Amino acid sequence: xxxxxxxxxxxxxxxxxxxxxxxxxxxxxxxxxxxxxxxxxxxxxxxxxxxxxxxxxxxxxxxxxxxxxxxxxxxxxxxxxxxxxxxxxxxxxxxxxxxxxxxxxxxxxx
Amino acid sequence: xxxxxxxxxxxxxxxxxxxxxxxxxxxxxxxxxxxxxxxxxxxxxxxxxxxxxxxxxxxxxxxxxxxxxxxxxxxxxxxxxxxxxxxxxxxxxxxxxxxxxxxxxxxxxx
DNA sequence: AGCTTGCGCAAGCCATGACTAACGCAAGGT
DNA sequence: ACCTTGCGTTAGTCATGGCTTGCGCAAGCT
Numbered sequence: 001x002x003x004x005x006x007x008x009x010x011x012x013x014x015x016x017x018x019x020x021x022x023x024x025x026x027x028x029x030x031x032x033x034x035x036x037x038x039x040x041x042x043x044x045x046x047x048x049x050x051x052x053x054x055x056x057x058x059x060x061x062x063x064x065x066x067x068x069x070x071x072x073x074x075x076x077x078x079x080x081x082x083x084x085x086x087x088x089x090x091x092x093x094x095x096x097x098x099x100x101x102x103x104x105x106x107x108x109x110x
Numbered sequence: 111x112x113x114x115x116x117x118x119x120x121x122x123x124x125x126x127x128x129x130x131x132x133x134x135x136x137x138x139x140x141x142x143x144x145x146x147x148x149x150x151x152x153x154x155x156x157x158x159x160x161x162x163x164x165x166x167x168x169x170x171x172x173x174x175x176x177x178x179x180x181x182x183x184x185x186x187x188x189x190x191x192x193x194x195x196x197x198x199x200x201x202x203x204x205x206x207x208x209x210x211x212x213x214x215x216x217x218x219x220x
Numbered sequence: 221a222g223c224t225t226g227c228g229c230a231a232g233c234c235a236t237g238a239c240t241a242a243c244g245c246a247a248g249g250t
Numbered sequence: 251a252c253c254t255t256g257c258g259t260t261a262g263t264c265a266t267g268g269c270t271t272g273c274g275c276a277a278g279c280t
Contacts, residue, residue: 005127012122013238017115024198031256043239045258064247064256072199079192086185088134123268141226153269155228174226174277224279233270243260250253 002055004081007074010054015039016047020070023057027069112165114191117184120164125149126157130180133167137179 011017019033030048034041048068051057056074060067121127129143140158144151158178161167166184170177 005124008118008121008127009124010122011118012120014115014119015238017118020195024195029256030258039238040240041257042241042259046238049258066257070199072196075192075196075199079189079196082185082189082192085130085134086182086189089180089182089185125268139226140228149268150270151227152229152271156268159228176227222280225277227275227277229272229274231271231273233268235266235268237266238264240263241261243258245257245259246255248253248255250251 002074002077004077006054007056007078008081010051010056013047015043016051019044019047019051020056023068023070027060027067029065029067033068112184112187114187116164117166117188118191120161120166123157125153126161129154129157129161130166133178133180137170137177139175139177143178 011020015037018037022028022033022036030041030045033048034044037044048057048059052059052068054074055071057068058071060069121130125147128147132138132143132146140151140155143158144154147154158167158169162169162178164184165181167178168181170179
Protein backbone atom coordinates (compact mmCIF):
# COMPACT_ATOMS: atom_id res chain seq x y z
CA UNK A 1 0.00 0.00 0.00
CA UNK A 2 0.82 3.68 -0.10
CA UNK A 3 2.36 3.40 -3.50
CA UNK A 4 1.04 5.51 -6.31
CA UNK A 5 -0.37 2.62 -8.31
CA UNK A 6 -2.62 1.39 -5.54
CA UNK A 7 -3.74 4.95 -4.88
CA UNK A 8 -4.76 5.33 -8.51
CA UNK A 9 -6.49 1.98 -8.43
CA UNK A 10 -8.55 3.14 -5.46
CA UNK A 11 -9.41 6.42 -7.16
CA UNK A 12 -10.47 4.60 -10.31
CA UNK A 13 -13.90 4.25 -8.77
CA UNK A 14 -15.90 7.41 -9.60
CA UNK A 15 -17.68 7.50 -6.25
CA UNK A 16 -14.40 7.44 -4.39
CA UNK A 17 -12.84 10.31 -6.30
CA UNK A 18 -16.06 12.22 -5.68
CA UNK A 19 -15.63 11.54 -1.98
CA UNK A 20 -12.02 12.68 -2.18
CA UNK A 21 -12.96 15.96 -3.82
CA UNK A 22 -15.65 16.49 -1.23
CA UNK A 23 -13.26 15.79 1.63
CA UNK A 24 -10.80 18.25 0.16
CA UNK A 25 -13.22 21.09 0.85
CA UNK A 26 -13.52 20.07 4.47
CA UNK A 27 -13.23 16.92 6.60
CA UNK A 28 -16.53 15.13 7.11
CA UNK A 29 -18.17 12.07 8.62
CA UNK A 30 -19.70 9.16 6.77
CA UNK A 31 -23.21 10.38 7.55
CA UNK A 32 -22.54 13.86 6.22
CA UNK A 33 -21.13 12.44 3.00
CA UNK A 34 -24.09 10.09 2.61
CA UNK A 35 -26.49 13.04 2.90
CA UNK A 36 -24.81 14.75 -0.05
CA UNK A 37 -24.24 11.72 -2.26
CA UNK A 38 -26.78 9.36 -3.85
CA UNK A 39 -25.72 6.25 -1.94
CA UNK A 40 -26.35 4.87 1.51
CA UNK A 41 -24.15 5.54 4.48
CA UNK A 42 -23.03 1.93 4.39
CA UNK A 43 -21.61 2.34 0.90
CA UNK A 44 -19.81 5.50 1.97
CA UNK A 45 -18.40 3.72 4.99
CA UNK A 46 -17.06 0.92 2.83
CA UNK A 47 -15.48 3.35 0.39
CA UNK A 48 -13.89 5.25 3.26
CA UNK A 49 -12.38 2.08 4.60
CA UNK A 50 -10.96 1.22 1.21
CA UNK A 51 -9.50 4.70 0.93
CA UNK A 52 -8.16 4.52 4.46
CA UNK A 53 -6.38 1.22 3.97
CA UNK A 54 -4.79 2.69 0.83
CA UNK A 55 -3.57 5.66 2.84
CA UNK A 56 -5.70 8.20 1.01
CA UNK A 57 -7.63 9.40 4.04
CA UNK A 58 -7.19 9.36 7.81
CA UNK A 59 -9.94 9.12 10.41
CA UNK A 60 -10.12 10.90 13.76
CA UNK A 61 -12.56 9.68 16.40
CA UNK A 62 -14.40 12.59 18.00
CA UNK A 63 -16.86 11.40 20.59
CA UNK A 64 -19.43 9.22 18.88
CA UNK A 65 -18.51 10.72 15.53
CA UNK A 66 -15.62 9.83 13.25
CA UNK A 67 -14.19 12.54 11.04
CA UNK A 68 -12.38 11.67 7.82
CA UNK A 69 -9.79 13.90 6.17
CA UNK A 70 -7.56 13.65 3.13
CA UNK A 71 -3.97 12.61 3.79
CA UNK A 72 -1.72 15.23 2.15
CA UNK A 73 1.09 12.69 1.81
CA UNK A 74 -1.03 10.65 -0.58
CA UNK A 75 -1.64 13.71 -2.73
CA UNK A 76 2.06 14.47 -2.75
CA UNK A 77 2.78 10.90 -3.82
CA UNK A 78 0.31 11.10 -6.70
CA UNK A 79 1.72 14.43 -7.72
CA UNK A 80 5.29 13.20 -7.89
CA UNK A 81 4.18 10.05 -9.67
CA UNK A 82 2.63 11.92 -12.57
CA UNK A 83 5.48 14.39 -12.52
CA UNK A 84 7.80 11.47 -13.22
CA UNK A 85 5.47 10.36 -16.02
CA UNK A 86 5.63 13.79 -17.52
CA UNK A 87 9.42 13.92 -17.34
CA UNK A 88 9.77 10.47 -18.84
CA UNK A 89 7.52 11.55 -21.65
CA UNK A 90 9.71 14.54 -22.40
CA UNK A 91 12.79 12.35 -22.28
CA UNK A 92 11.24 9.97 -24.78
CA UNK A 93 10.58 12.84 -27.11
CA UNK A 94 14.15 14.05 -26.86
CA UNK A 95 15.48 10.57 -27.58
CA UNK A 96 13.21 10.27 -30.60
CA UNK A 97 14.39 13.64 -31.83
CA UNK A 98 18.04 12.60 -31.51
CA UNK A 99 17.45 9.32 -33.35
CA UNK A 100 15.85 11.12 -36.26
CA UNK A 101 16.79 14.81 -36.10
CA UNK A 102 14.80 15.77 -39.21
CA UNK A 103 12.55 12.84 -40.06
CA UNK A 104 10.58 15.00 -42.48
CA UNK A 105 12.43 15.90 -45.66
CA UNK A 106 15.74 14.33 -44.63
CA UNK A 107 17.55 15.95 -47.55
CA UNK A 108 16.82 19.42 -46.28
CA UNK A 109 14.90 22.11 -48.10
CA UNK A 110 15.41 21.43 -51.82
CA UNK B 111 -13.63 12.43 -22.37
CA UNK B 112 -10.25 14.04 -21.91
CA UNK B 113 -11.07 15.23 -18.44
CA UNK B 114 -8.89 14.17 -15.56
CA UNK B 115 -11.54 12.07 -13.85
CA UNK B 116 -12.15 9.82 -16.82
CA UNK B 117 -8.40 9.47 -17.30
CA UNK B 118 -8.02 8.31 -13.72
CA UNK B 119 -10.95 5.97 -14.10
CA UNK B 120 -9.24 4.37 -17.10
CA UNK B 121 -5.93 4.08 -15.25
CA UNK B 122 -7.65 2.46 -12.28
CA UNK B 123 -7.25 -0.87 -14.05
CA UNK B 124 -3.80 -2.25 -13.13
CA UNK B 125 -3.19 -3.77 -16.55
CA UNK B 126 -3.81 -0.42 -18.21
CA UNK B 127 -1.42 1.54 -16.05
CA UNK B 128 1.14 -1.20 -16.72
CA UNK B 129 0.58 -0.66 -20.43
CA UNK B 130 0.95 3.08 -19.94
CA UNK B 131 4.27 2.69 -18.16
CA UNK B 132 5.48 0.33 -20.86
CA UNK B 133 4.43 2.75 -23.60
CA UNK B 134 6.26 5.54 -21.84
CA UNK B 135 9.57 3.79 -22.52
CA UNK B 136 8.81 3.53 -26.21
CA UNK B 137 5.78 3.35 -28.51
CA UNK B 138 4.72 -0.21 -29.31
CA UNK B 139 2.12 -2.31 -31.10
CA UNK B 140 -0.52 -4.51 -29.52
CA UNK B 141 1.43 -7.64 -30.44
CA UNK B 142 4.64 -6.38 -28.86
CA UNK B 143 2.81 -5.52 -25.66
CA UNK B 144 1.09 -8.90 -25.59
CA UNK B 145 4.47 -10.66 -25.84
CA UNK B 146 5.66 -8.88 -22.69
CA UNK B 147 2.46 -9.09 -20.64
CA UNK B 148 0.57 -12.15 -19.36
CA UNK B 149 -2.58 -11.58 -21.41
CA UNK B 150 -3.60 -12.21 -24.99
CA UNK B 151 -3.24 -9.71 -27.78
CA UNK B 152 -6.99 -9.32 -27.85
CA UNK B 153 -7.08 -8.16 -24.26
CA UNK B 154 -4.29 -5.67 -24.98
CA UNK B 155 -6.16 -4.42 -28.00
CA UNK B 156 -9.30 -3.82 -25.98
CA UNK B 157 -7.36 -1.97 -23.31
CA UNK B 158 -5.66 0.18 -25.94
CA UNK B 159 -9.01 1.10 -27.41
CA UNK B 160 -10.31 2.11 -24.00
CA UNK B 161 -7.21 4.20 -23.41
CA UNK B 162 -7.48 5.72 -26.86
CA UNK B 163 -11.09 6.78 -26.47
CA UNK B 164 -10.13 8.40 -23.17
CA UNK B 165 -7.36 10.33 -24.90
CA UNK B 166 -4.55 8.62 -23.04
CA UNK B 167 -2.83 7.16 -26.09
CA UNK B 168 -2.76 7.86 -29.83
CA UNK B 169 -2.34 5.29 -32.58
CA UNK B 170 -0.40 5.71 -35.80
CA UNK B 171 -0.99 3.24 -38.66
CA UNK B 172 2.31 2.13 -40.18
CA UNK B 173 1.74 -0.34 -42.96
CA UNK B 174 0.00 -3.37 -41.51
CA UNK B 175 1.14 -2.42 -38.05
CA UNK B 176 -0.38 0.07 -35.68
CA UNK B 177 1.89 1.87 -33.25
CA UNK B 178 0.51 3.23 -29.99
CA UNK B 179 2.11 6.08 -28.07
CA UNK B 180 1.27 8.02 -24.92
CA UNK B 181 -0.41 11.37 -25.44
CA UNK B 182 1.62 13.97 -23.51
CA UNK B 183 -1.43 16.20 -23.18
CA UNK B 184 -3.13 13.56 -21.06
CA UNK B 185 -0.13 13.41 -18.75
CA UNK B 186 -0.12 17.18 -18.46
CA UNK B 187 -3.80 17.10 -17.60
CA UNK B 188 -3.29 14.54 -14.86
CA UNK B 189 -0.35 16.50 -13.53
CA UNK B 190 -2.28 19.74 -13.25
CA UNK B 191 -5.24 17.91 -11.75
CA UNK B 192 -3.26 16.56 -8.82
CA UNK B 193 -1.42 19.84 -8.54
CA UNK B 194 -4.78 21.48 -7.92
CA UNK B 195 -5.57 18.81 -5.33
CA UNK B 196 -2.33 19.52 -3.60
CA UNK B 197 -2.94 23.27 -3.54
CA UNK B 198 -6.47 22.82 -2.28
CA UNK B 199 -5.12 20.63 0.47
CA UNK B 200 -2.67 23.31 1.55
CA UNK B 201 -5.41 25.90 1.47
CA UNK B 202 -7.57 23.73 3.69
CA UNK B 203 -4.76 23.48 6.20
CA UNK B 204 -4.28 27.23 6.26
CA UNK B 205 -7.97 27.79 6.79
CA UNK B 206 -8.00 25.28 9.64
CA UNK B 207 -5.01 26.98 11.20
CA UNK B 208 -6.74 30.35 11.09
CA UNK B 209 -9.90 28.99 12.64
CA UNK B 210 -7.96 27.49 15.54
CA UNK B 211 -4.50 29.05 15.71
CA UNK B 212 -3.30 26.91 18.65
CA UNK B 213 -5.82 24.10 19.14
CA UNK B 214 -3.41 22.28 21.47
CA UNK B 215 -2.93 23.91 24.86
CA UNK B 216 -4.93 27.04 24.05
CA UNK B 217 -3.67 28.72 27.19
CA UNK B 218 -0.10 28.69 26.02
CA UNK B 219 2.82 27.00 27.74
CA UNK B 220 1.98 26.97 31.45
C1' DA C 221 -3.46 -15.34 -56.87
C1' DG C 222 -2.21 -17.28 -52.58
C1' DC C 223 -0.04 -16.95 -48.13
C1' DT C 224 1.32 -14.61 -43.95
C1' DT C 225 1.08 -11.18 -40.50
C1' DG C 226 -1.07 -7.79 -37.63
C1' DC C 227 -5.14 -6.09 -36.07
C1' DG C 228 -9.98 -5.17 -34.49
C1' DC C 229 -14.54 -7.25 -33.52
C1' DA C 230 -18.13 -10.21 -31.44
C1' DA C 231 -19.78 -13.75 -28.31
C1' DG C 232 -19.59 -15.76 -24.10
C1' DC C 233 -17.69 -16.96 -19.50
C1' DC C 234 -16.67 -15.65 -15.00
C1' DA C 235 -14.61 -13.18 -11.15
C1' DT C 236 -14.57 -8.68 -9.05
C1' DG C 237 -16.76 -5.34 -6.48
C1' DA C 238 -20.34 -1.76 -5.62
C1' DC C 239 -24.53 -1.48 -3.35
C1' DT C 240 -28.52 -2.30 -0.04
C1' DA C 241 -30.70 -4.08 4.06
C1' DA C 242 -30.31 -5.60 8.64
C1' DC C 243 -27.71 -6.15 12.79
C1' DG C 244 -24.63 -5.12 16.82
C1' DC C 245 -22.02 -1.89 19.43
C1' DA C 246 -20.18 2.24 21.72
C1' DA C 247 -21.03 7.02 23.41
C1' DG C 248 -23.86 10.55 25.28
C1' DG C 249 -28.08 12.70 26.72
C1' DT C 250 -32.57 12.69 29.45
C1' DA D 251 -31.65 2.60 33.13
C1' DC D 252 -33.42 3.74 28.77
C1' DC D 253 -33.54 5.71 24.30
C1' DT D 254 -31.07 8.07 20.51
C1' DT D 255 -27.38 8.83 17.44
C1' DG D 256 -23.42 7.66 14.70
C1' DC D 257 -20.60 3.95 12.83
C1' DG D 258 -18.83 -0.18 11.24
C1' DT D 259 -19.90 -4.97 9.77
C1' DT D 260 -22.05 -8.80 7.55
C1' DA D 261 -24.73 -11.35 4.23
C1' DG D 262 -26.45 -11.40 -0.06
C1' DT D 263 -27.76 -9.56 -4.72
C1' DC D 264 -26.62 -7.95 -9.11
C1' DA D 265 -24.38 -5.41 -12.70
C1' DT D 266 -19.88 -4.19 -14.56
C1' DG D 267 -16.08 -5.40 -17.16
C1' DG D 268 -11.79 -8.07 -18.02
C1' DC D 269 -10.39 -12.09 -20.47
C1' DT D 270 -10.35 -15.83 -23.98
C1' DT D 271 -11.68 -17.98 -28.24
C1' DG D 272 -12.79 -17.65 -32.90
C1' DC D 273 -13.66 -14.96 -36.89
C1' DG D 274 -13.13 -11.50 -40.68
C1' DC D 275 -10.48 -7.93 -42.87
C1' DA D 276 -6.71 -5.19 -44.78
C1' DA D 277 -1.76 -4.78 -46.10
C1' DG D 278 2.31 -6.52 -47.93
C1' DC D 279 5.37 -10.27 -49.70
C1' DT D 280 6.58 -14.39 -52.93
